[in-house]
Amino acid sequence: MSEVSGLDACAIEATDPARVAVVAESLIDVDVASDLAELFRLLGDPTRVRILYALLEAGELCVCDLAAVVGTSETKVSQALRLLRGAGAVRNRRDGRNVYYRLDDAHVRMLLDVSREHISHKQEDQ
Numbered sequence: 001m002s003e004v005s006g007l008d009a010c011a012i013e014a015t016d017p018a019r020v021a022v023v024a025e026s027l028i029d030v031d032v033a034s035d036l037a038e039l040f041r042l043l044g045d046p047t048r049v050r051i052l053y054a055l056l057e058a059g060e061l062c063v064c065d066l067a068a069v070v071g072t073s074e075t076k077v078s079q080a081l082r083l084l085r086g087a088g089a090v091r092n093r094r095d096g097r098n099v100y101y102r103l104d105d106a107h108v109r110m111l112l113d114v115s116r117e118h119i120s121h122k123q124e125d126q
Contacts, residue, residue, distance in 0.1 A: 061102075
């Protein structure tokens with residue numbers, strides 16, 4: 001009986017040691033990969049994603065404005081912002097009794113822009 005290999009498997013088990021060595025040398029560290037996985041896990045929640053895009057569009061918003069824009073409770077927005085702030089995706093500033101949030105830096109903006117572009121491109125191909 002012949003062995004069936006999956007579509008994502010190698011038909012013939014053979015590695016290219018030189019190529020493997022080059023890629024392994026430049027591969028990101030396990031700790032960096034864990035940090036990236038955590039960042040992408042944050043994007044696994046539609047409310048958090050919408051909050052980030054609201055901040056991308058507005059520049060800066062308080063919790064009550066974010067809740068109104070996103071269409072959810074202030075409690076849910078506050079919990080999401082706590083996670084996003086802990087991950088370094090957003091930062092805040094206090095003005096009297098209000099706290100305003102904005103994206104942390106240009107890298108977060110770029111990540112959101114590239115992600116939206118990727119999804120748009122993917123939808124066009126369907």
